[in-house]
Amino acid sequence: MTPGILYFDCFSGASGDMLLGALVDAGLPFDALETALRSLPVGDVPISMTRVERSGIGATKISVGDSHDQADERHHHHHHRGLTEICDIVERADLTGPVKERATRLFRRLAEIEAGIHQQPIEDVHLHEVGAIDSIMDIVGSVFGLEWFGATRVVSSPLNVGSGTVTCAHGVMPVPAPATARLVEGVPIYARGPAVELLTPTGALLVTEYADAYGVMPPMRVRASGYGAGDRNFPDHPNVLRVFLGDVAESDTWPRVVVIECEIDDMNPQIFGVLMERLYEAGALEVFYTSIQMKKNRPGTLVTIVADPRHRERLSGIVFAETTTLGVRFLEMERECLDRELVTVDTPVGTIRVKVARRRGAVINAAPEFDDCALRATEFGSSVKAVQALAVKAYLERS
Numbered sequence: 322m323t324p325g326i327l328y329f330d331c332f333s334g335a336s337g338d339m340l341l342g343a344l345v346d347a348g349l350p351f352d353a354l355e356t357a358l359r360s361l362p363v364g365d366v367p368i369s370m371t372r373v374e375r376s377g378i379g380a381t382k383i384s385v386g387d388s389h390d391q392a393d394e395r396h397h398h399h400h401h402r403g404l405t406e407i408c409d410i411v412e413r414a415d416l417t418g419p420v421k422e423r424a425t426r427l428f429r430r431l432a433e434i435e436a437g438i439h440q441q442p443i444e445d446v447h448l449h450e451v452g453a454i455d456s457i458m459d460i461v462g463s464v465f466g467l468e469w470f471g472a473t474r475v476v477s478s479p480l481n482v483g484s485g486t487v488t489c490a491h492g493v494m495p496v497p498a499p500a501t502a503r504l505v506e507g508v509p510i511y512a513r514g515p516a517v518e519l520l521t522p523t524g525a526l527l528v529t530e531y532a533d534a535y536g537v538m539p540p541m542r543v544r545a546s547g548y549g550a551g552d553r554n555f556p557d558h559p560n561v562l563r564v565f566l567g568d569v570a571e572s573d574t575w576p577r578v579v580v581i582e583c584e585i586d587d588m589n590p591q592i593f594g595v596l597m598e599r600l601y602e603a604g605a606l607e608v609f610y611t612s613i614q615m616k617k618n619r620p621g622t623l624v625t626i627v628a629d630p631r632h633r634e635r636l637s638g639i640v641f642a643e644t645t646t647l648g649v650r651f652l653e654m655e656r657e658c659l660d661r662e663l664v665t666v667d668t669p670v671g672t673i674r675v676k677v678a679r680r681r682g683a684v685i686n687a688a689p690e691f692d693d694c695a696l697r698a699t700e701f702g703s704s705v706k707a708v709q710a711l712a713v714k715a716y717l718e719r720s
Contacts, residue, residue: 326541327472327531330563331480333551334519335528337459338383339562342549344466345370346381347564357465358385358458360415366454373550376559380550383462385455404432404443407457416465424464427526434503456523463527470566476539477532479509483519501525509535514558519551524562536653540575541567575655578606579630581637583646584613586621593622596643603639604632659685666715670697673712687716 329335345351351370358368366386373382402410407428411421436443467475482497482505489498496518497505504525544567551560593610600608607627615621624644628636630653637649659678666675674690689712691705698705 324470324472324544324566325474325569326539326565326567327467327470327475328538328541328565328567329475329477329528329532330538330565331478331520331524331528333514333558333560333562334481334483334521335524335562336521336551337456337463337523337527338385339549339551340463340524340527340564341383341459341466342370342381343547343562343564344463344470344549345383345547346549347470347545347547347566349466349469353469354383354462354466357414357416357420358462361410361458361461362413363410363454363457366458368458373554375548375550375554375561376557378548378559378561380548380559380561382550383459385458402457404428410457411461414461416461417468420461420465420468423468423530424461427460427464427530430530431500431504431522431526434500438499438503459523460527467527467531472566474533474539474569475531476534476536477528478537479511479535480505480525480528481513481519482510483514483517484512485516485518487518496520497525498522504529508532515553515555517553519560538565539569540655541565541569543567575657577630577653578627578656579633579651579653581626581628581633581640581649581651583624583640583644583649584615584621585624585644585646586615586619588622588645590622592643593624596624596640599639599643600626600636603635604628605636663690664716664719666712666719668697668708668711668715670701670703670708670711673697673708673715675712675716677716687713689713689716 329340341354345354355368358366367384369384371382371384373380408425411424411428414421416424432443482501484496486493487496487498496512497510497520498518500522501520504522505520508529510520543565546563546565548561548563551562553560597608597610605626605628607625609625611623611625613621613623624640624646626636626640633651637651640646640649659680661676661678663674664677665672673693676688676690677684678686678688689709694705694708694712697703698708701708
């Protein structure tokens with residue numbers, strides 16, 4: 322059965338062989354993968370699957386060729402293939418149309434990036450590391466595996482790029498390498514763990530091609546998970562890429578909000594009124610203040626803002642501009658809202674609107690609009706609560 326969601330957990334970066342290993346570990350048949358890769362017209366290249374350990378975590382390692390073959394590929398310009406040659410290799414393979422089309426698009430995307438870096442026509446670009454046989458197979462194999470699973474949605478964690486330097490065709494460069502840096506434009510990244518390259522150009526190419534969104538794991542019923550091993554084994558840092566496959570959970574349809582908070586104990590309290598007005602004008606869904614006791618036994622105010630995540634930057638800017646706080650914290654979460662509608666009921670004192678809330682079609686609450694009740698109470702010289710009771714009675718009789 323096709324999974325609804327595939328999630329990349331890139332806490333140790335990503336590479337082509339790590340992604341391949343994770344997909345096989347999660348259920349991609351190795352025989353099917355091997356058959357697909359052996360259809361590439363690149364000669365008799367060894368392809369193997371082994372179980373390895375990375376900092377105590379069992380993972381699947383997919384290896385293409387041997388170390389001598391790979392070193393020879395990477396150090397001889399003759400094997401730095403151009404886009405036309407690589408596309409021809411893919412086109413001649415016994416692969417489905419969608420796999421060929423996706424793989425070709427990936428190689429073209431990378432060639433365009435390299436052309437921009439080197440400032441030369443795309444037809445003159447040689448795809449150095451990614452033009453090697455093992456990298457070609459990693460990319461084609463990963464496309465084959467991801468198409469085989471056929472997830473309707475792919476989400477990734479922020480990408481750990483690593484740090485330090487990397488030796489590539491351009492020489493010694495700081496991490497991320499130039500192509501990787503271009504591939505992750507617009508994508509959340511960070512650096513943590515050992516001072517090495519954790520996110521390779523191949524890994525960045527594949528994850529950014531398939532991921533629809535980035536962030537925490539979405540609500541899902543996990544059906545399978547898999548670990549793909551990288552080449553290195555670091556102490557206290559499992560060098561693996563983890564994938565989760567599962568079905569969409571009901572809560573995946575719930576809207577997400579961001580909660581922004583800060584504490585203030587040194588501001589003119591008159592400003593809080595202005596702050597609330599400006600936050601609502603800028604799109605905040607809720608703004609509220611809570612009295613708190615802060616350090617040095619000072620009374621303070623907790624400012625809480627609930628908003629659409631797209632408005633976080635704008636609302637945080639208002640908080641910094643209008644208050645004395647030196648920082649805010651924020652957390653994205655989901656919320657469930659009842660379906661709401663306003664209905665009008667006739668009462669002895671006039672018409673009153675009633676807000677009706679439903680969950681999955683069932684009425685959960687019906688509350689008369691306070692402003693309507695207050696207006697009718699003033700007009701007829703009655704108490705507000707008496708008018709509220711009339712409105713509730715009218716709604717129940719109407720129902």
